[in-house]
Amino acid sequence: MDRIKAEVEGHPVVLFMKGTVQFPMCGFSSRASQALKAAGAQIHSVNVLEDPEIRANLPRYSDWPTFPQLFINGELIGGCDITVELFESGELARMVTEAQKPA
């Protein structure tokens, strides 16, 4: 739980996914990472397939059962469907721009 907290609080845009942004291992993770990239996000990704402990505990931390999971500024935004919807409405670009603004 401490490691998950450190990840989500250590970067403005965090995507827990299956595989990597370059080599996604699941269609949902692929779509979410593509939408984030298109929205201009600098994605900090965590490959849950390589980290069974995070894979097992993240759903309890976030109260969200599946992957991918997107966090912006430490807050759960949702999975693939929500990420793509936010991208299509233009809201995702606004959110990542705001989150990545230098302090």
Ligand SMILES: N[C@@H](CCC(=O)N[C@@H](CS)C(=O)NCC(=O)O)C(=O)O
């Ligand atoms: N509707 C979901 C779809 C995500 C989904 O169904 N993910 C599955 C397949 S990758 C999952 O995480 N299953 C549980 C697991 O693999 O631990 C979304 O918007 O993210």
